[in-house]
Amino acid sequence: MELLFALDALSAPEYGIVCAVAVVAMLYASVGHAGATGYIAVLTLAGMAPIEVRPTALVLNVIVAAIGSVQFFRAGHFRWSLFAPLAAGSIPCAMLGGSLPLQPRTIELVVALVLFGVAVQLLIPQKLPREPEPNSDSDLKSFHKGFFQIFSSWKMTLVAAGIGLLSGCTGVGGGVFLTPILIALRKAPIKTIAAVTAPFILVNSLAGLAGSILGDQRVPPLAPTFMIAAILGGAIGSSLGATRLSAMAIRRLLAVVLGIASFKLFGHF
Template sequence: MIAADAAWWLIAGVALVALLYSSVGHAGASGYIAVMSLVGLAPEQIRPAALVLNILVASIATWQFRRAGHFSWTLFWPFALLAVPLAFVGGYLDLPTRVFRILVGVVLLASALQLVLRPPREGAIGTPGKPVALATGAGLGLLAGLTGTGGGIFLTPLLIFMRWARAGTAAGVSAPFILLNSAAGLGGNFGATQSLPGFVLPLVPAVLIGGYLGAHLGSHRLPHAAIKRLLAVVLAIAGTKLLFA
């Protein structure tokens, strides 16, 4: 059971996380994990709860960014093809993830710093080779399942830094990538545990409202430069959480 005062903090926290993350095409799993950890929830409850919320917000972000014309099927499918089954495998496994968290946390903080100090130059956009995209997607999918995230927190900065997509398209591709990986990771986790945490139900309205507002803002109102700045904030939050969880 969660104390009443902690429950209100949890609801407010996940709503704010959903708003911030969805504005850059993300669903907020790393932020939900941080908020749920702060109110003292058990680790075995946190990962499936975060994935449930991720699916809801990623669905909204996918719809909003696609409707605004930011989705690219050509860029999306090579990354997603192997990511989804490996996210299921990662969700099923119960492995020590501390080393992963440290390494990924450092990468995310470094990416955030690069976006602030040396934003990627606008220029020609290239297309990754299919073998590179397939291998990258496979690794991100496995990591997403192991850490209880959707993998977009890793995919978006990669697409921008490698000049495979501009900020809006990177957000539009990351949202469905997160949606599919989260669903696969939740399926793997449920296959291993045969349970879902009941406390997640009161959080659903909060993330739906926050996710809708954030995704609408990011897909229709924010210029590319603003999305990059918000992405830097999201990366810094996620990286700090992974390092100090």
């Protein structure tokens, strides 16, 4: 009932923002991501202050990434041995990045560069390897294997640390950086990469959000409404699995939105 009253109080532009958040969540969830760069683009285009954009995007990221993590884990594509070294490097650095007291103009510049880079990356066709049968490495019994992989995969841990720091600073989960790296290195098939990326985004977003809270940053009053929109969009997108819209069409659409947002931010300088 309180939600209905809250929706009744929304203005037409606010309704548009809520709908855009739901669409972004649906599109990103359909391709295995949580959508932070999309949320940042939407909220930036809507005129939200940069200091509010970062924690808000992280909250929405946590929700959609959690949905994707559960589904990929149940499907048997998750691998502890690949996830553990990445999480070990990214979590503390994401918390550090989220707590850094960056100036609004610094945040705008970093976010603009990230959005532009992701937009370009989305337009580049990627040749993906064929999928094997789901493996049993998602079983909890393999957790010890992933733990010891932290020490034998120190290079990936260092890469993840850099991704975590950038993620915390900008308010993204890091999936847009991790996925192309894992694909380029051919670390795993695409479904396994997606299955590892979703929880990677989840833990990074949680760490970055914790850092934002410690840094005394706050989410706007509309955040609960955005959260509900993200839940609905994420659930629909992950269930559809991009069956009604080609992956390339989604990538091009997202690239246009991110590009517009990045140029808007660049225009502030």
